[in-house]
Amino acid sequence: VNSHIVYEVLDLIGTFVFAISGAVAAKQRNLDLFGVVVMAFVVACGGGIVRDVCIGAVPPAGLSDWRYLVAAMVAALITIVAYPQVKRLRHPVLFFDAIGLGLFAVSGAQKALAYSHNAEVAILLGVATAVGGGTLRDVLLARVPVILQKDIYASAALLGAAIQVACEGLRVSQPWTPWAATLVCVGLRLFSLRFHWHLPTFATRKAEKAGSNR
Amino acid sequence: VNSHIVYEVLDLIGTFVFAISGAVAAKQRNLDLFGVVVMAFVVACGGGIVRDVCIGAVPPAGLSDWRYLVAAMVAALITIVAYPQVKRLRHPVLFFDAIGLGLFAVSGAQKALAYSHNAEVAILLGVATAVGGGTLRDVLLARVPVILQKDIYASAALLGAAIQVACEGLRVSQPWTPWAATLVCVGLRLFSLRFHWHLPTFATRKAEKAGSNR
Amino acid sequence: VNSHIVYEVLDLIGTFVFAISGAVAAKQRNLDLFGVVVMAFVVACGGGIVRDVCIGAVPPAGLSDWRYLVAAMVAALITIVAYPQVKRLRHPVLFFDAIGLGLFAVSGAQKALAYSHNAEVAILLGVATAVGGGTLRDVLLARVPVILQKDIYASAALLGAAIQVACEGLRVSQPWTPWAATLVCVGLRLFSLRFHWHLPTFATRKAEKAGSNR
Numbered sequence: 006v007n008s009h010i011v012y013e014v015l016d017l018i019g020t021f022v023f024a025i026s027g028a029v030a031a032k033q034r035n036l037d038l039f040g041v042v043v044m045a046f047v048v049a050c051g052g053g054i055v056r057d058v059c060i061g062a063v064p065p066a067g068l069s070d071w072r073y074l075v076a077a078m079v080a081a082l083i084t085i086v087a088y089p090q091v092k093r094l095r096h097p098v099l100f101f102d103a104i105g106l107g108l109f110a111v112s113g114a115q116k117a118l119a120y121s122h123n124a125e126v127a128i129l130l131g132v133a134t135a136v137g138g139g140t141l142r143d144v145l146l147a148r149v150p151v152i153l154q155k156d157i158y159a160s161a162a163l164l165g166a167a168i169q170v171a172c173e174g175l176r177v178s179q180p181w182t183p184w185a186a187t188l189v190c191v192g193l194r195l196f197s198l199r200f201h202w203h204l205p206t207f208a209t210r211k212a213e214k215a216g217s218n219r
Numbered sequence: 220v221n222s223h224i225v226y227e228v229l230d231l232i233g234t235f236v237f238a239i240s241g242a243v244a245a246k247q248r249n250l251d252l253f254g255v256v257v258m259a260f261v262v263a264c265g266g267g268i269v270r271d272v273c274i275g276a277v278p279p280a281g282l283s284d285w286r287y288l289v290a291a292m293v294a295a296l297i298t299i300v301a302y303p304q305v306k307r308l309r310h311p312v313l314f315f316d317a318i319g320l321g322l323f324a325v326s327g328a329q330k331a332l333a334y335s336h337n338a339e340v341a342i343l344l345g346v347a348t349a350v351g352g353g354t355l356r357d358v359l360l361a362r363v364p365v366i367l368q369k370d371i372y373a374s375a376a377l378l379g380a381a382i383q384v385a386c387e388g389l390r391v392s393q394p395w396t397p398w399a400a401t402l403v404c405v406g407l408r409l410f411s412l413r414f415h416w417h418l419p420t421f422a423t424r425k426a427e428k429a430g431s432n433r
Numbered sequence: 434v435n436s437h438i439v440y441e442v443l444d445l446i447g448t449f450v451f452a453i454s455g456a457v458a459a460k461q462r463n464l465d466l467f468g469v470v471v472m473a474f475v476v477a478c479g480g481g482i483v484r485d486v487c488i489g490a491v492p493p494a495g496l497s498d499w500r501y502l503v504a505a506m507v508a509a510l511i512t513i514v515a516y517p518q519v520k521r522l523r524h525p526v527l528f529f530d531a532i533g534l535g536l537f538a539v540s541g542a543q544k545a546l547a548y549s550h551n552a553e554v555a556i557l558l559g560v561a562t563a564v565g566g567g568t569l570r571d572v573l574l575a576r577v578p579v580i581l582q583k584d585i586y587a588s589a590a591l592l593g594a595a596i597q598v599a600c601e602g603l604r605v606s607q608p609w610t611p612w613a614a615t616l617v618c619v620g621l622r623l624f625s626l627r628f629h630w631h632l633p634t635f636a637t638r639k640a641e642k643a644g645s646n647r
Binding site (some may be wrong): 275 | 547557572577
């Protein structure tokens with residue numbers, strides 16, 4: 006019972022930070038007040054709705070549980086009020102997106118595992134939950150989707166989801182496991198942004214200008 | 220039983236007018252005959268299919284009920300035949316879209332309410348049904364999605380869906396309630412288009428050139 | 434029992450060739466190794482996941498059956514290794530897409546028919562399975578979606594799915610029926626690409642420069 010609450014907390018914090026990421030992106034595009042709230046909600050709940058539909062958890066929690074709606078709306082309103090402060094961050098959209106990525110990869114994988122009892126479904130839907138909202142945000146705002154950029158993004162989500170599912174599957178899960186898996190994903194994502202880490206592009210027979218490592 | 224028919228009628232008229240909106244947009248882009256029919260069907264049934272998947276009503280009515288397919292195809296054929304007449308309207312895509320918006324907001328909310336018995340799900344899916352088709356149309360045709368423009372669009376759908384769900388929830392629903400809710404939404408949308416009403420953008424410390432009211 | 438295996442084989446070959454199509458498109462855009470694998474998987478399994486969600490077959494086979502993941506990953510790796518050879522083909526993305534189109538139209542229609550017992554659902558979801566992956570690929574990579582071009586694409590999938598469903602419905606299905614339906618769809622698609630066949634655009638009162646026939 007107690008562990009159940011942990012994943013809900015992860016999910017609600019993830020909803021909150023993804024909503025900030027969506028609201029900032031909408032504000033940058035100068036959408037109206039309602040547009041900012043809609044974008045915050047879509048980015049925050051889009052990935053989870055796709056996950057819930059795929060595991061048959063209908064109606065999706067993002068639509069039926071008022072706490073998700075409230076979390077997204079509070080985040081949108083805070084963003085609007087505190088926009089001058091938020092704007093001072095270097096890459097506010099990507100920063101909040103990175104934190105949501107780790108939280109959703111772990112909570113999404115855990116929920117899918119609880120419904121499907123299938124490790125592959127759990128890992129894939131953990132990744133989908135984590136990258137779904139940001140991809141929707143970028144497609145709707147006609148930005149280049151983060152998953153298409155040569156960043157460590159979906160791969161960080163995959164690592165976080167895989168750690169969570171592996172620890173559950175091997176029955177070595179501890180109370181701090183979900184937090185550790187989240188931290189690994191968020192840390193990997195933020196470090197890769199900070200230090201311009203990339204995955205190799207397998208360019209054939211030509212030295213690429215974008216140096217890549219790991 | 221009788222009231223059930225009302226919502227089916229709303230839904231089928233909505234399908235018809237959204238299909239016209241999609242077919243006109245496809246015709247403007249000079250798609251071939253089949254492309255016009257496909258676009259009409261996607262715009263007309265896309266929002267409803269998303270709603271049905273989210274409430275577990277599978278297979279979605281838009282796919283399993285032949286009347287939706289027929290309504291979309293008849294609308295597409297009429298559009299192709301009467302295109303010179305349709306073109307004379309000022310904004311044919313937005314005009315038919317506005318009527319569909321109100322019809323789908325109400326019928327979509329009612330169907331979601333009947334399945335989920337949850338007012339939040341009903342209102343959110345009413346909005347999703349109403350704005351889903353138009354958003355799909357604009358994304359597929361690489362137009363700027365209506366929901367991103369500073370128009371009263373999703374907010375009009377929200378009002379229509381909320382009136383319908385509130386009247387049902389408070390058990391004050393009359394036979395004319397769905398029609399009134401539809402009329403409020405369509406009227407608000409058309410007036411906002413006609414008189415350039417906008418929601419405030421909360422521009423910080425700078426007078427915006429686009430004056431906004433309401 | 435035996436016929437069941439046929440549709441699984443069709444589905445897995447379709448997954449494999451669609452994955453090649455997605456991987457080549459991702460490689461052309463110079464995505465990193467992980468991006469190529471993700472794109473291969475999304476293109477290969479996206480249409481089938483939409484179909485499975487619409488018929489209530491959750492979790493979708495593309496997520497729960499490891500063979501789909503393996504087929505997509507093997508295709509992605511082969512594409513990366515053999516990219517110099519693949520590149521020599523005239524239109525590698527469209528060529529593998531055409532083969533997948535026919536395979537998925539037939540296997541998708543058959544699976545939807547088995548679940549819904551509704552010919553309309555089966556045909557529409559056969560088409561959706563066939564065109565879904567390619568449309569996702571083009572939207573994500575910001576290419577003009579194939580279904581929007583004046584090509585015989587969705588119409589070829591419709592023909593393949595309709596032949597399959599008609600033969601099943603009329604109980605005249607033979608062991609070679611699915612292969613024949615696939616061949617008709619793939620052949621029509623490839624011939625239309627080779628000889629620039631188009632559907633009429635119903636241009637009103639003006640001779641179009643793009644001559645169209647059939």
